[in-house]
Amino acid sequence: MKKFIVCYTLENDIKREKIIKGPDVKKEDVLQDVLDKIVRSNYFIAKTDQGEYRINSSLIRYIQVLHELHCFKYHPDHQ
DSSP: OEEEEEEEEESSOEEEEEEEEOTTOOHHHHHHHHHHHHHHOSEEEEEETTEEEEEEGGGEEEEEEEEEEEOOOOOTTOO
């Protein structure tokens, strides 16, 4: 699994959302998913560190997929 950080620059704020996708997903795929979500609806919910945040699509000025992290589940039997 990969964790992506998507940064939404709004008119007067910046929100960061963590998105977890499969191991073969690229940054470009995540960006396209976000753009499709924005085109489909006037508002959408972003899950930020401070909780869920409702974003008005018309206030978005810039979107960037900051980086990706590989997520591994820790299992106590593996060291």
